Amino acid sequence: MTLTLPALQEKLHEWKGCPLHETANAVLGEGNPHATIMFIGEAPGQREDELKRPFVGAAGQFLDELLASIGLKREEVYISNVVKYRPPNNREPTDEEKAQCMPWLKLEIALIRPKVIVPLGRHALGHFFTKLSITNAHGKPQRLNDDVTIFPIYHPAAALHNGGLRQSLFDDFQALKTFLDEKNLSSPTAHC
Ligand code: URA
Numbered sequence: 001m002t003l004t005l006p007a008l009q010e011k012l013h014e015w016k017g018c019p020l021h022e023t024a025n026a027v028l029g030e031g032n033p034h035a036t037i038m039f040i041g042e043a044p045g046q047r048e049d050e051l052k053r054p055f056v057g058a059a060g061q062f063l064d065e066l067l068a069s070i071g072l073k074r075e076e077v078y079i080s081n082v083v084k085y086r087p088p089n090n091r092e093p094t095d096e097e098k099a100q101c102m103p104w105l106k107l108e109i110a111l112i113r114p115k116v117i118v119p120l121g122r123h124a125l126g127h128f129f130t131k132l133s134i135t136n137a138h139g140k141p142q143r144l145n146d147d148v149t150i151f152p153i154y155h156p157a158a159a160l161h162n163g164g165l166r167q168s169l170f171d172d173f174q175a176l177k178t179f180l181d182e183k184n185l186s187s188p189t190a191h192c
Contacts, residue, residue, distance in 0.1 A: 003111050005033055008104070012084060018100040020085035025052050029080025029108050034189045037072075037180070038114035039063070040105065040124040042155060043083035043093045054079050059157035063120075066156065066169055070177040076188035078112045080105065082123050093123060102127070115185050116141075117148060118176065121155030139172040141179050149183075151176050 005028070012026045027044040030053060039055075047057030055063050055074075064074055083093040083101045093101075105127065109117070119125040122134040128150050129142065142150045153172045159165040180186045 003107065005030075005108075005111065008107055008111065012104060015104075018083075018085060018097055020083070020087060020097060023088055024049050024085035026084050027052055027054055027081065027086070028084065028104070029054055029078055031074065031078035032076055032188060033078070033112060035076065035078040035112055035114055036185050036188055037116045037118060038078040038080065038109065038112055039118045039120055040127070041079070041081045041120045042123040043081050043097075044086040045090050046086065049086040054081055058160055059155070062156040062159065062169075066173045069170055070173050072188065078108070078114065080108050082127055098123065098127070113147075115148060115183075116151055116176075116180065117144070118151050118153055120153055121158065124155075125150075125152045138168070139175045149179075151179060 009028050012028050015021070015026070024044070027048050041055060044054060045057050045059070048054055054060070067074055067077065082105055083097050084104055087093050087097065117128070119128060125132060125134050125137065128144060132142070132152070134152055134154060137152045138154050140152070142152070144150050153176070154165055154169055156169060159169050
């Protein structure tokens with residue numbers, strides 16, 4: 001069977017492998033299936049749960065602004081989360097929930113085959129590198145393998161709580177753009 005995003009979406013809605021499904025809707029990633037860049041957040045919040053779409057609340061609006069600052073639109077990239085359900089009261093996802101949802105993120109990465117993955121915040125960074133801290137690693141490209149670079153950036157929601165991080169996020173997006181330009185990856189589907 002060929003793996004497609006709609007097929008993945010359907011399977012996720014049937015899946016009961018994470019107890020969070022009892023209290024929340026499944027939210028898969030969305031965007032360009034041929035995207036060069038993939039952004040990964042933590043877990044859906046209230047608005048995402050209501051609309052069953054990633055990054056459509058306040059943090060999502062800020063993410064749209066950050067993307068626009070480097071000439072990108074959300075439909076040109078792929079946007080997803082580590083955990084596929086909203087944790088109650090927006091608490092942080094547990095290690096167990098992250099591990100339970102991990103196969104879905106792996107399938108999305110296998111399907112999109114992005115060249116650059118941007119983990120937004122420490123939960124997504126921890127999916128790739130357990131020993132790196134977001135405070136030290138943000139804004140600096142890290143080689144994952146011959147094909148993929150990880151470019152960690154703070155979670156946009158962090159700047160909504162701590163205004164001092166706002167400029168840091170804009171700076172990191174500029175650094176991301178410079179990296180994409182240098183590697184000839186500026187076109188949203190550069191590897192197709
Ligand atoms: N925060 C996240 O990490 N993901 C979303 O989809 C929305 C807010």
